[in-house]
Amino acid sequence: xxxxxxxxxxxxxxxxxxxxxxxxxxxxxxxxxxxxxxxxxxxxxxxxxxxxxxxxxxxxxxxxxxxxxxxxxxxxxxxxxxxxxxxxxxxxxxxxxxxxxxxxxxxxxxxxxxxxxxxxxxxxxxxxxxxxxxxxxxxxxxxxxxxxxxxxxxxxxxxxxxxxxxxxxxxxxxxxxxxxxxxxxxxxxxxxxxxxxxxxxxxxxxxxxxxxxxxxxxxxxxxxxxxxxxxxxxxxxxxxxxxxxxxxxxxxxxxxxxxxxxxxxxxxxxxxxxxxxxxxxxxxxxxxxxxxxxxxxxxxxxxxxxxxxxxxxxxxxxxxxxxxxxxxxxxxxxxxxxxxxxxxxxxxxxxxxxxxxxxxxxxxxxxxxxxx
Amino acid sequence: xxxxxxxxxxxxxxxxxxxxxxxxxxxxxxxxxxxxxxxxxxxxxxxxxxxxxxxxxxxxxxxxxxxxxxxxxxxxxxxxxxxxxxxxxxxxxxxxxxxxxxxxxxxxxxxxxxxxxxxxxxxxxxxxxxxxxxxxxxxxxxxxxxxxxxxxxxxxxxxxxxxxxxxxxxxxxxxxxxxxxxxxxxxxxxxxxxxxxxxxxxxxxxxxxxxxxxxxxxxxxxxxxxxxxxxxxxxxxxxxxxxxxxxxxxxxxxxxxxxxxxxxxxxxxxxxxxxxxxxxxxxxxxxxxxxxxxxxxxxxxxxxxxxxxxxxxxxxxxxxxxxxxxxxxxxxxxxxxxxxxxxxxxxxxxxxxxxxxxxxxxxxxxxxxxxxxxxxxxxxxxxxxxxxxxxxxxxxxxxxxxxx
Numbered sequence: 001x002x003x004x005x006x007x008x009x010x011x012x013x014x015x016x017x018x019x020x021x022x023x024x025x026x027x028x029x030x031x032x033x034x035x036x037x038x039x040x041x042x043x044x045x046x047x048x049x050x051x052x053x054x055x056x057x058x059x060x061x062x063x064x065x066x067x068x069x070x071x072x073x074x075x076x077x078x079x080x081x082x083x084x085x086x087x088x089x090x091x092x093x094x095x096x097x098x099x100x101x102x103x104x105x106x107x108x109x110x111x112x113x114x115x116x117x118x119x120x121x122x123x124x125x126x127x128x129x130x131x132x133x134x135x136x137x138x139x140x141x142x143x144x145x146x147x148x149x150x151x152x153x154x155x156x157x158x159x160x161x162x163x164x165x166x167x168x169x170x171x172x173x174x175x176x177x178x179x180x181x182x183x184x185x186x187x188x189x190x191x192x193x194x195x196x197x198x199x200x201x202x203x204x205x206x207x208x209x210x211x212x213x214x215x216x217x218x219x220x221x222x223x224x225x226x227x228x229x230x231x232x233x234x235x236x237x238x239x240x241x242x243x244x245x246x247x248x249x250x251x252x253x254x255x256x257x258x259x260x261x262x263x264x265x266x267x268x269x270x271x272x273x274x275x276x277x278x279x280x281x282x283x284x285x286x287x288x289x290x291x292x293x294x295x296x297x298x299x300x301x302x303x304x305x306x307x308x309x310x311x312x313x314x315x316x317x318x319x320x321x322x323x324x325x326x327x328x329x330x331x332x333x334x335x336x337x338x339x340x341x342x343x344x345x346x347x348x349x350x351x352x353x354x355x356x357x358x359x360x361x362x363x364x365x366x367x368x369x370x371x372x
Numbered sequence: 373x374x375x376x377x378x379x380x381x382x383x384x385x386x387x388x389x390x391x392x393x394x395x396x397x398x399x400x401x402x403x404x405x406x407x408x409x410x411x412x413x414x415x416x417x418x419x420x421x422x423x424x425x426x427x428x429x430x431x432x433x434x435x436x437x438x439x440x441x442x443x444x445x446x447x448x449x450x451x452x453x454x455x456x457x458x459x460x461x462x463x464x465x466x467x468x469x470x471x472x473x474x475x476x477x478x479x480x481x482x483x484x485x486x487x488x489x490x491x492x493x494x495x496x497x498x499x500x501x502x503x504x505x506x507x508x509x510x511x512x513x514x515x516x517x518x519x520x521x522x523x524x525x526x527x528x529x530x531x532x533x534x535x536x537x538x539x540x541x542x543x544x545x546x547x548x549x550x551x552x553x554x555x556x557x558x559x560x561x562x563x564x565x566x567x568x569x570x571x572x573x574x575x576x577x578x579x580x581x582x583x584x585x586x587x588x589x590x591x592x593x594x595x596x597x598x599x600x601x602x603x604x605x606x607x608x609x610x611x612x613x614x615x616x617x618x619x620x621x622x623x624x625x626x627x628x629x630x631x632x633x634x635x636x637x638x639x640x641x642x643x644x645x646x647x648x649x650x651x652x653x654x655x656x657x658x659x660x661x662x663x664x665x666x667x668x669x670x671x672x673x674x675x676x677x678x679x680x681x682x683x684x685x686x687x688x689x690x691x692x693x694x695x696x697x698x699x700x701x702x703x704x705x706x707x708x709x710x711x712x713x714x715x716x717x718x719x720x721x722x723x724x725x726x727x728x729x730x731x732x733x734x735x736x737x738x739x740x741x742x743x744x745x746x747x748x749x750x751x752x753x754x755x756x757x758x759x760x761x762x763x764x765x766x767x768x769x770x771x772x773x774x775x776x
Contacts, residue, residue, distance in 0.1 A: 004689040257770060270760070273760065289675075292678070314671075
C-alpha cells in the first residue's frame, strides 16, 4: 500500500461502492435497522459469491482470496460510507481475525472456509457486564470435566451475537485467558438480542450454562492473540468510521449547495463553509490515522501495529462522532428529524466509539505502548 | 515509518547522510533545528550553512544542470528534504528563493532570466525577498495596488535589453520575510492601472540596491528583525524583468504559492515531532505524566504530530507514484498550524514559571521561540480562514463568498 493506492485498489473501491449504492440504500438501511435480524440474506450471499468480500483478506489456504489489509480497509471504508447493515464487522474484523491469530490450524481449516463463503455467521464474544475490553475484564469461567471444556457465565454487548452460528468466546481457566469455539446450538446457550440505540449494528447477550466448548490453541495463552485481533479490528473499524464521516460530509456539502437562506446558498456563508472545511480536515486526518494502521498491518511490524491501532481508534472514533454531529447542525431543523438520515450516522458513530473501547481507553493504550 | 525508494535513491540517501554527518558540525551543529519561515535567528550562521550546502552541490537537486542544479528528480528532492529534516539541519536562510522563486522561474521565466538568476541563487550569491503582500492586500492578493508603468525614455542598469525602456514601480510591500537581506525582490504589481482584482497584474524582478527602494525592518513578536516593509518610489527595473506575460502575474503568483503549500510541510513535520518528544521528556522530568488532565493533552499532542507525518507521507507517496495528491495535501497546512499551536501552549504550560525566563537581549530558547512563532503559522502562507475558504470552495465545491 505504501500509503497510497494503486489502480486495482481504486477499481475494488469502485466496485464495492457501486454494489453498496444499489444494495445498501437509505431505504435498505432503515428496513434492516427495524428488522430484528438486521441483515439481508440475499445481499450477504451476493457479497460473498459475486465480490468475495467476506474472504478478501483470508489466505487462499482457508478459502479466501488472500489480499492484504489495504484492500480490506477499502471495503470497510465503503461499508461505513453506506452504513451497511450486516454482521460484516463481527465476522471479518473480529471472528476471522481471532481464528487467524489463535494458533490452532485445525480450527482455521474447520471454520474459515465457511466464513469466506458467507455460509458461517461468527462473532467474538469478549465483553461482559462491565463492558471492559482488557484482559482483566474476562471473568467467564471455563472448566474441564471428564476431558471436555464447559463454559458457564454470560457475555454481553456481543456484536451480531444474536445471529451467529459460531461463537468465539474468551474465558478464564486456572491458567489464564483462553479462547473457545462454541456452536450456537450447543446445549446451554441462550442468545438474547439487545435493543440498541444504534439500530444499524445489533448486539446480543449470550448466556452459557455448562455449555460444551472447543479449546482453540493452548490453554491460558490466548490473550496476546486476542489483543492482536483487537488491534486489527481497531484499524478496520477506524476505516469504517472514516467512510461514515465522509458520507456525512458529502450530505452536508450537497445540502449546503442547494439550501438557500437570505437569498443565497448557505454554503456561501463562511459559518457553514468553514464548518464543512473543518469536517474535511478532520476526515483527512482520520484517514491518515486509519491508513497508517492499514499500512502497519500489511508491513507486519508488531510494535508499529500496536501503536497505530490505538491511535486510529482514539482519533477516528471522535472524528466520526464530531463530523456526524456537525452534519446535523448543517442541516438545521431537518437534521434532527427521524425522517432525515443524519441521525443514523450519528448513532453509528456513537456506537462505534465504544465498540472496541472508548477513545480514552485507546489513548491510555497508546500512552502505555509508547512508554509515556 | 519510512518510505523505501529503491537502490538508486538509496545511494543518493547514503551519500547525503554521510555528507550531513561530516559537515553538520561545529557552529552549524550548534544551530540544529534553528529557523523556520518566520524565524530570523542566527542569520549569519545559517547563511554560511547555505553556502556550505551549495559547495556540496545540495541546492537545486531537481534543477537542470545548465543552471547550476543537480539534474535529478522529484524523488531525490523528497529524499533530500526528509533526510535534511531527520538530521535536524538548520532551516535554510535562502529557502524563499530556492522553494518559491526558483521553481517559478523554471516554470515561467525566460531563458535569459533563468541563466541570469538561477546560478547565483544556487551559489547563495544573491538573496531574494518576496513582495506579494501589501498593507491593504494580505491574504487578498488580488487587491494589490503597487503599480508599475513603462518609461520609454530610460534604461535600467538591471536590464540587458537595449530597447523597450524601464518599468517604474511605486507602492508599498510588507511582511517580506528576511527582506532586509534581499539583493533582489520579486514583486506582484499592477501594470494596467484601469484593471481590477486579479486582472492586469504582473510579476516583476526588481533590484533592491537602488535609491527608489527603501527597506525597513519590522520586528516580529520574538524580537527579531525578520520581516520588512518595502517602500518603492520610482524604483526602476528593466523591460525584460517581467516573469511570464505582462498582465498574467496572478497566474504566476498562484503557481508560486501552490509550490509553497506543497513543499514546506515535510521538513516541518519532523521538527514538530522533535518538539513533541521534548515535551514528553519535560513532562516526565516534571512528574506531569501522571496528571490525568495533562496526560490526555500530551497524548493528543503526540497523536497530532504522528497524523501530520502520515498525512505528509501520503502526499509524498502519491507524488512518487505519479498520482495527483489528494485532499490531504491541502488540508495538511490548516491541521498542522492549528495543532502546532496547541503543542506550543502545552509545552509552555509544562515549562511553568521557568519557561517565562529568557536570556539577555531578549534571547529565547527553542521552546519559547517556537511557541511565539507558531502564532504566525495560522497567518502566513494563507491564514486559517483563507485555508478554510480554499478547502470549502476548491475541494468541496461550495459557492464562493459574495463579493460586495
